[in-house]
Amino acid sequence: MLTAILFNDTSHNKHHGCQIVVRQIYALAQEAGIRIVKACSLHCDWRRDEGLKREMTKVDLCLINGEGTLHDDAKAARILVDLAPFCRERNVPCYLINSVWQRNSMELTEAARSFSGIYVRDHHSQAELAHSGVASEVVPDLTLSAVPPAVTPREGLLVNGSFYEERTREAWHLYRDAGGAVQYVSIQSMPQIQWGKGFARYFWRSLRSFFKAFRARYKARRMGDFERDLPVKQIKAMRWRYSIATSAQFLQRLASSRGVITGRFHCVTLCLLSETPFFAIASNTHKIEGLLDQCGLSGRIFADYSSAYSSAQRIDFTTEELQAVRHFVSDSAARARQMFLQIAQTVRTQA
Structure with missing residues (x-):
């Protein structure tokens, strides 16, 4: 070995x-x-x-x-x-x-x-x-x-934020203005305990980070409604409120939705893994464009969240697109x- x-x-x-x-x-x-x-x-x-x-x-x-x-x-x-x-x-x-x-x-x-x-x-x-x-x-x-999630019936649209705070605010506006037609989901997760990585200090830091995150998530879920304009100081709390505890649960949430609008690269890759239709918003590098070029889905990237949502009626994969996704994965x-x-x-x- x-x-x-x-x-x-x-x-x-x-x-x-x-x-x-x-x-x-x-x-x-x-x-x-x-x-x-x-x-x-x-x-x-x-x-x-x-x-x-x-x-x-x-x-x-x-x-x-x-x-x-x-x-x-x-x-x-x-x-x-x-x-x-x-x-x-x-x-x-x-x-x-x-x-x-x-x-x-x-x-x-x-x-x-x-x-x-x-x-x-x-x-x-x-x-x-x-x-x-x-x-x-x-x-x-x-x-x-990774192992893809189990196939489940799909319903409803999800919106996910971005690396950029302004883009995340756009996603939040979409969620607030959609009148229940869209649900918000965060890709944020609880930090993992760094055990067995060869550094004792990482273990203690990760343990401290875990409890801080647990407290932040608990507090965020008991806060009142967030403002529509979503000040920067509330973005972190909003991400915690709409976070999902485990990666398996997050993947299953994607797999049970009809489609996702996201500005996160890894949310796109996990949509591909779970065969979930999506529309993507550009991020801080060419990573999303490069990914979509490779799998033949370059038409699924939009300039902003509102234009992506206005096209939501065609978010479903075509037969050819689904075949391309399966081959690519x-x-x-x-x-x-x-x-x-x-x-x-x-x-x-x-x-």
Whole structure:
């Protein structure tokens, strides 16, 4: 069994999509013969941890879960990409997986050349890297490799918010003005307890975070009605009020709805997984556009929530669209498994 350290473990995030991604990384890595012995959270700056640096030289490989982090030369993006040259100098294979890549500087791109392999989530990210002469492979988001929910009768429309506060306010206005024709659902979730990740401090932090979130959710569900204009200070509480406790329950909620209007990337991927019709609103990178281009649903993205809702009478998938969704999800799951097998085989061969 190969050993690995995972970087950018986002399972501590209060977000169903991130938690499903990390769960799939652990499961698929184990299936391929890779045991993750330590996992570092998004905000872990490995450059300041000499003990972690020493541990990196003792494992067989390092895995970086890129998700939506590697864009616009963000501070977190630099921390992660700096791992590539560090590992190469010490002959430790280092792989970037499940990542977006957009609007990064040439300095960051040059550092990325030191990765042992790069697997991005969409062809737009692959094209940006290829423009600088950096090779990569496309493996769609790892939520698509999860087990889909059970098929249930569908009824009603759901609306979900966005990364952007202004977009979330648009979604809230739609919900308030629809007169009961639309229900609001949040992708926010309770934080997971970080047990067995190799860092005692993560466990205690996650435990504290869990109880804070529990208190916030409890308080939000007992507040009075939120204002229609939804001030910024109320958005967090609103997300907690309309949150769903577990990822399985969230997926089942999507699977029982006739359709979803969302500005969240992972809400779109989970709609695909559950074969739930949807309309999407653009986010902070090309991730949603790239996803829809790949599965042949590029006509399902709208400029805003009101225009999406005005077209809600045609939200149902056509027969051709449903076939495309099923093929895309099946192919994505197969690519995810093959990616981990390919990484494991390459590491063993080079060793």
